[in-house]
Amino acid sequence: MAEPKWLTTSAGIKMPPILYGTAWKKEQTTTFVMQAIQTGFRGIDTAGQPKHYDESRVGEAIGRLGELGLKREDLFIQTKFTPVSGQDHSNMPYDPEASPVDQVTQSFTSSLRNLKTGYVDSLVLHSPLATLRQTMEVWNAMEAFFKSGEVKQLGISNCYSLSTLQSIYAKAEVKPAVVQNRFYQASGYDIDLRAWSAEKNILYQSFWTLTANPHLLAGNPVTTIAARHNRTSAQVFFRFLTQRGIVPLTGTRSEQHMKEDLAIFEFELSDEELKLIEELL
Numbered sequence: 142m143a144e145p146k147w148l149t150t151s152a153g154i155k156m157p158p159i160l161y162g163t164a165w166k167k168e169q170t171t172t173f174v175m176q177a178i179q180t181g182f183r184g185i186d187t188a189g190q191p192k193h194y195d196e197s198r199v200g201e202a203i204g205r206l207g208e209l210g211l212k213r214e215d216l217f218i219q220t221k222f223t224p225v226s227g228q229d230h231s232n233m234p235y236d237p238e239a240s241p242v243d244q245v246t247q248s249f250t251s252s253l254r255n256l257k258t259g260y261v262d263s264l265v266l267h268s269p270l271a272t273l274r275q276t277m278e279v280w281n282a283m284e285a286f287f288k289s290g291e292v293k294q295l296g297i298s299n300c301y302s303l304s305t306l307q308s309i310y311a312k313a314e315v316k317p318a319v320v321q322n323r324f325y326q327a328s329g330y331d332i333d334l335r336a337w338s339a340e341k342n343i344l345y346q347s348f349w350t351l352t353a354n355p356h357l358l359a360g361n362p363v364t365t366i367a368a369r370h371n372r373t374s375a376q377v378f379f380r381f382l383t384q385r386g387i388v389p390l391t392g393t394r395s396e397q398h399m400k401e402d403l404a405i406f407e408f409e410l411s412d413e414e415l416k417l418i419e420e421l422l
């Protein structure tokens with residue numbers, strides 16, 4: 142398997158060009174995360190949001206692989222602070238009545254404990270809050286962990302308004318290094334937001350990349366290009382994204398798909414092929 146070249150973010154942090162997502166795997170989380178890392182993934186995405194992610198089972202996988210010789214510095218670990226609106230109140234990693242600073246502190250302390258690590262490479266705000274003032278209160282609390290060295294970079298997710306992203310960027314002392322968004326038609330594939338992010342060296346991570354785009358995967362030109370390269374449509378679409386500087390997340394549970402997703406770095410799409418796929422967006 143070709144070793145994919147890691148990207149360097151604006152914070153100077155090395156990030157793999159494809160990430161393994163750990164959502165919705167419940168009690169199978171440890172098994173799938175171990176399998177993904179053993180297959181070759183080095184970037185792991187999770188969240189302090191027990192409703193969808195089992196961070197402690199992600200940590201279990203990292204711990205077990207550590208005993209087998211995997212070094213912490215060989216992994217890129219990203220977790221999220223999930224505001225109250227995204228939590229299940231019966232199972233959440235902080236007191237919803239606490240101040241925003243205390244919520245972030247409790248959540249992040251729990252993430253470090255769960256993940257059995259002294260630092261995370263990337264801490265992402267799961268979504269902007271109702272007002273910019275509230276968003277910045279939480280952001281400033283996240284910045285404190287950047288300053289202490291326990292977080293190496295910050296990011297924002299589910300931010301589909303360019304003006305919101307620009308306001309956060311303008312007000313932040315520690316600028317967002319990544320934005321993680323759903324890659325879909327309803328947001329116009331974030332064309333303007335991605336262009337502005339590229340100018341600011343904010344790397345774009347995509348999720349829902351395959352599930353939201355069956356029409357693109359099943360039609361031309363993706364199928365024709367896939368046949369030409371003897372690859373699957375999913376591989377061609379992921380490769381297209383990585384050649385355009387986007388970091389896709391995949392949460393596949395299939396070993397075959399894990400291998401295929403990593404094998405995208407073994408082939409290259411031509412400028413003409415990239416253009417044809419770009420025209421679909």
Ligand SMILES: NC(=O)c1ccc[n+]([C@@H]2O[C@H](COP(=O)([O-])OP(=O)(O)OC[C@H]3O[C@@H](n4cnc5c(N)ncnc54)[C@H](OP(=O)(O)O)[C@@H]3O)[C@@H](O)[C@H]2O)c1
Binds near residue numbers: 299
């Ligand atoms: N920030 C947020 O709000 C947010 C929201 C959702 C997700 N995420 C993150 O993004 C990660 C990925 O989630 P996702 O929503 O994009 O979907 P996903 O969990 O990766 O699901 C992709 C689907 O496509 C299928 N598939 C078919 N061919 C595939 C291939 N070659 N490679 C990969 N999958 C293939 C998978 O089936 P098989 O399992 O059979 O391969 C699966 O059913 C999550 O685990 C999470 O970390 C973040």
